[in-house]
Amino acid sequence: MAEDLEGDFNYDDQYSERFHEKAFDAFICPLTKQIMQDPVIIESGCTFEREAITKWFRECVDSGKKPICPLTQKELHSTDLNPSIALQNAIEEWTRRNEAVELNRASTSLTPGGLDREILWALGYIVHFCRKNDANKNAVRDLGFIPMITEKLKNSSRTVRSKALETLRVIAEDNDENKEAVGAEDSIRTIIKFLSQEPSQDRELAVSLLYELSKSEILCEKIGSVYGAILILVGMASSKSENISTVEKILDNLEKSEENIKQMAENGRLQPLLTLLLEGSPERQLSMGSYLGELVLANDVKLFVAQTVGSSLVNVMKSGSIQAKEAALKALNQISSNEASAKVLIEAGILPPLVKDLFTAGIKQLPMRLKEVAASILVNLVSSGADFVVIPLDDNNQTLVSDETVHNLLHLIRNTGPAIECKLLQVLVELTGSPHLVTDIVTAVKSSGATISLIQFIEAYQKDIRAASLKLLRNISPYMGNELADALRGSPGHLGSLVKVISESDTIFEEQAAAAALLADLPNRDTGLTRQLLEKGAFRIAASKVVSIRNGETRINRYTDPFFEGLVVVLSRVTYALQDEPRCVALAREYNVAALFTDLLQMNGHDKVQIVAASALQNLSQESRRLTRIIKPPPPPGLFKRCCMKPPLLDEICPLHKGICSVRENFCLLEGKAVEKLVSCLEHRNEKLVEASLGALCTILNDGVDIAEGVLALCQAEGIRPVLDILIENRTELLQQRAVWAVERILRIDEIAKEVAGDPTVASALVEAFRNADFVTRQIAERALKHTEKLPNFSDTLQKIG
Numbered sequence: 001m002a003e004d005l006e007g008d009f010n011y012d013d014q015y016s017e018r019f020h021e022k023a024f025d026a027f028i029c030p031l032t033k034q035i036m037q038d039p040v041i042i043e044s045g046c047t048f049e050r051e052a053i054t055k056w057f058r059e060c061v062d063s064g065k066k067p068i069c070p071l072t073q074k075e076l077h078s079t080d081l082n083p084s085i086a087l088q089n090a091i092e093e094w095t096r097r098n099e100a101v102e103l104n105r106a107s108t109s110l111t112p113g114g115l116d117r118e119i120l121w122a123l124g125y126i127v128h129f130c131r132k133n134d135a136n137k138n139a140v141r142d143l144g145f146i147p148m149i150t151e152k153l154k155n156s157s158r159t160v161r162s163k164a165l166e167t168l169r170v171i172a173e174d175n176d177e178n179k180e181a182v183g184a185e186d187s188i189r190t191i192i193k194f195l196s197q198e199p200s201q202d203r204e205l206a207v208s209l210l211y212e213l214s215k216s217e218i219l220c221e222k223i224g225s226v227y228g229a230i231l232i233l234v235g236m237a238s239s240k241s242e243n244i245s246t247v248e249k250i251l252d253n254l255e256k257s258e259e260n261i262k263q264m265a266e267n268g269r270l271q272p273l274l275t276l277l278l279e280g281s282p283e284r285q286l287s288m289g290s291y292l293g294e295l296v297l298a299n300d301v302k303l304f305v306a307q308t309v310g311s312s313l314v315n316v317m318k319s320g321s322i323q324a325k326e327a328a329l330k331a332l333n334q335i336s337s338n339e340a341s342a343k344v345l346i347e348a349g350i351l352p353p354l355v356k357d358l359f360t361a362g363i364k365q366l367p368m369r370l371k372e373v374a375a376s377i378l379v380n381l382v383s384s385g386a387d388f389v390v391i392p393l394d395d396n397n398q399t400l401v402s403d404e405t406v407h408n409l410l411h412l413i414r415n416t417g418p419a420i421e422c423k424l425l426q427v428l429v430e431l432t433g434s435p436h437l438v439t440d441i442v443t444a445v446k447s448s449g450a451t452i453s454l455i456q457f458i459e460a461y462q463k464d465i466r467a468a469s470l471k472l473l474r475n476i477s478p479y480m481g482n483e484l485a486d487a488l489r490g491s492p493g494h495l496g497s498l499v500k501v502i503s504e505s506d507t508i509f510e511e512q513a514a515a516a517a518l519l520a521d522l523p524n525r526d527t528g529l530t531r532q533l534l535e536k537g538a539f540r541i542a543a544s545k546v547v548s549i550r551n552g553e554t555r556i557n558r559y560t561d562p563f564f565e566g567l568v569v570v571l572s573r574v575t576y577a578l579q580d581e582p583r584c585v586a587l588a589r590e591y592n593v594a595a596l597f598t599d600l601l602q603m604n605g606h607d608k609v610q611i612v613a614a615s616a617l618q619n620l621s622q623e624s625r626r627l628t629r630i631i632k633p634p635p636p637p638g639l640f641k642r643c644c645m646k647p648p649l650l651d652e653i654c655p656l657h658k659g660i661c662s663v664r665e666n667f668c669l670l671e672g673k674a675v676e677k678l679v680s681c682l683e684h685r686n687e688k689l690v691e692a693s694l695g696a697l698c699t700i701l702n703d704g705v706d707i708a709e710g711v712l713a714l715c716q717a718e719g720i721r722p723v724l725d726i727l728i729e730n731r732t733e734l735l736q737q738r739a740v741w742a743v744e745r746i747l748r749i750d751e752i753a754k755e756v757a758g759d760p761t762v763a764s765a766l767v768e769a770f771r772n773a774d775f776v777t778r779q780i781a782e783r784a785l786k787h788t789e790k791l792p793n794f795s796d797t798l799q800k801i802g
Contacts, residue, residue: 030070036087038051149167150185192232195236207247214253223260224259278312290326305335317357329370332350342380355405358412372423379430403443406428406441409427438479446480459493471514502516512559524569543593546571564606588620607684607688607689617678618695629660727740737774740784748787766781766788770785
C-alpha cells in the first residue's frame with residue numbers, strides 16, 4: 001500500500017477549501033476568493049483581506065491610476081483600512097468550530113491501526129494547522145498529538161515515516177516547549193537511526209528535524225547521550241554528505257554541552273575542545289585539558305594538537321595551579337608520544353620547566369603522581385631524535401646530556417618509586433641509544449659512580465624496571481665493558497640474575513635479548529668472569545639455546561636475531577679460556593662447539609655470527625696441537641711379536657697434527673671440515689669477517705703443525721688464490737698483516753713459490769708491505785720475497801722446505 005502513496009501532497013490546497021460547516025459569503029475575500037484572516041473595510045464600504053487590498057492599492061499607484069474599489073470600480077479619495085472586528089470574530093469562531101472537527105478526525109486517524117492514507121491526511125492537516133500561527137502549535141502539543149506522531153516514525157510505510165519527520169519539524173520550529181515534547185521518551189534515538197541510512201529523503205528530513213531539536217540546550221545533552229549519535233554526525237560532516245551544512249549547524253549547536261565536545265574530540269572533531277582549551281573559562285580549560293590527556297589520538301591529530309595548543313599547555317605547566325598543571329601534563333603526555341609533535345613541543349620550550357619540575361624537591365615539588373607523568377613526557381621527548389646537545393635547560397647552558405643533569409637523573413632514579421624509576425631509566429635508554437649522545441651519558445655515569453646502582457636494578461621485582469635497566473646497561477656496555485665486568489665479578493648474585501634472565505623462557509623477549517647482548521659485550525678475555533659464568537651454567541644455557549634456535553625449535557620473533565647473536569658471543573667466550581681453564585675444554589668437548597661454530601659459518605646474512613664463529617674457530621684450532629693424542633712408536637718387539645702384531649692404521653693419524661684428531665676432542669679444523677667453509681668466507685664484503693676467517697685459516701699454517709699439510713689442505717679447499725687476492729687488495733692493515741704471514745708460509749712450498757713468482761701483482765703487494773708495513777710484517781714480507789727469488793737471500797739462513 002505504501003507504494004500507492006508515494007508522491008507529493010499539497011496539503012495546504014487540500015485543506016484550505018475543506019469545511020464541515022459551510023462558510024458565509026461575507027467570509028470570502030473578493031480578491032483572493034479565500035476565507036479572510038484579517039478583514040478590513042475600505043471607503044466604498046466593501047470588505048477585503050488586508051494584504052490583498054493593500055497590494056491592489058499599490059498596483060494602482062504603480063500604474064499611474066488613482067485608487068479605485070475593486071468591486072464598485074469607483075474612485076476612492078482615501079485608502080484608509082478599517083479593521084472589521086465583528087467579522088473577524090465571526091470568522092475566527094467559525095474557523096475554530098471547523099478546526100475542532102478536523103483535529104478530532106486527525107486524532108482518530110493517528111490512533112494505532114489507522115490506514116496509511118488516513119494517517120497521511122492527518123499529518124498533512126496538522127502541518128497546515130501549525131503553519132497558520134504559533135498558537136496552533138501549542139494546541140497540537142496540548143491535545144497530545146506529538147506522541148502519536150513520533151510513534152509514526154516506526155511505521156512500515158516510508159511515506160508515513162517521511163511525513164511524520166516533516167510534521168515534527170514544523171511542530172518544533174520556533175517553539176521550545178514543543179522541541180522538548182518531541183524529544184521526550186525515546187524519540188531522539190529513533191530519529192538518530194534515520195541518520196545511519198543511505199542518503200535518502202528520510203535521512204534528509206531527520207537531519208532537518210534534528211537541527212531544530214538541537215537548538216534546545218536541554219535536548220543537546222540528550223542528543224549527545226544517544227549512543228553513536230555524535231559519531232554518525234561527525235562522520236557525515238567529514239564525508240561531505242548532501243546535508244553537510246545542516247549537519248555542521250547541528251554539531252555547532254551540540255557544542256553547548258561540554259560532554260558533547262568531549263565526544264566530538266573522541267571521534268576526531270577536536271577543534272571545539274581546543275577552542276575551549278584556549279579561550280574557555282579556567283574551569284573549562286581544566287576540564288578540556290584533563291580530557292585531552294585521556295584521549296587516544298592518531299599521530300597526525302597529535303601533531304595538529306601540538307601545533308594548536310602546545311605553547312598554551314606549556315605555559316599552564318609553567319605557572320598554573322596544581323590542578324591546571326595536572327591537566328596540562330596529562331595532555332602533553334598524550335600528544336608528545338609522536339615524534340613530530342614532540343619536536344613541536346620542544347620548540348615550544350617544554351624541556352626547561354619539565355626538567356625543573358622533575359628535579360625540584362621540598363615543599364614546592366610536584367606530587368609523585370605528577371612527577372610520574374612528567375617522566376613519561378620526558379621519555380616521549382627523548383624518543384623524538386632531537387639534538388639535545390644544543391637545547392639549553394637554563395641560563396648556564398646545561399643540557400639534557402650534561403654531567404649535572406645526568407647526575408640528577410641518576411640520583412632521582414635511586415631515590416624515588418618504581419614507576420618513576422622505570423620512566424627515568426627509559427630516558428637514559430633512549431639517550432644512550434643515540435651514537436651521538438651515548439658517550440656523554442657514559443662519561444656522566446662513570447663520574448657519578450652509579451654503575452653498581454644501575455646493575456642492582458637487574459634484580460628489581462618489577463619486570464619493566466629490569467628490562468629498562470638491562471637495555472641501558474646493554475647500550476653502555478660497549479663503552480664500559482671493563483667497569484661492568486668488575487662490578488658483576490664482585491657481585492655474583494647480579495651475574496646469576498643475568499644468566500637466569502636468558503634461561504627463563506622458551507619464548508624470546510626483549511629483556512632476554514638485552515641480557516644476552518650485555519653479557520656478550522663484557523671483555524671476553526676476563527678469565528675470572530668466565531669462571532663465574534661457568535659456575536652459573538651460562539655456557540651450557542647458551543649452547544643449548546643456540547642449538548635450539550639453529551634447529552628451528554624456537555619460535556621466531558623480532559628479538560630472536562639479537563638474542564641469538566648475543567648467545568653466540570657468550571658461548572665463544574669459552575674458547576678464550578681453553579689454556580687457563582680445563583673446564584672450558586671439557587664443556588667445549590661436551591657440546592662439540594667446534595662443529596657448532598663451523599655450522600654457524602654458513603649463516604649468510606648474519607655477519608656478526610659468522611665473525612664470532614670464525615674467531616672462535618681460530619681460538620679452538622690454536623689449541624688443537626696441544627690437545628692432540630700423539631701415538632708414540634712402541635719399542636722394537638721380538639721376532640714373534642713382529643710376526644703377530646697388527647700394523648698401525650695410517651688413516652687414523654691426522655696429517656696436520658701427526659696424532660689422533662677429532663673435531664670434538666681437539667677441535668681439528670681438518671676433521672671438522674671447517675677449512676672449506678672458512679675459505680668461502682674470504683670473498684665476503686665484510687672485512688671483519690674476512691679478517692676472522694683468515695685468522696682461523698692461519699692456524700693450520702702455524703709452527704708446531706705440518707705446514708706443508710696445512711698448505712695442501714688450503715690448496716684442496718681452493719683457498720690459495722683467495723689468500724693471494726687478499727694480499728693484493730690490501731683492504732685493511734690487519735688483513736695485510738695476516739695475508740703477508742699466510743703467503744710467506746704458503747711460499748715455503750717450492751712448487752707454489754715458482755708459480756707465484758710469475759704473478760707480478762703478488763710480488764708488487766709483497767714489495768708494498770716490505771716498504772710500508774709495520775716492522776714485523778716487513779720482515780715477513782722480506783722472507784716471502786726471497787721465496788720467490790725477488791730478493792737475494794743474503795743471510796742464507798732460510799731452510800728449504802720440500
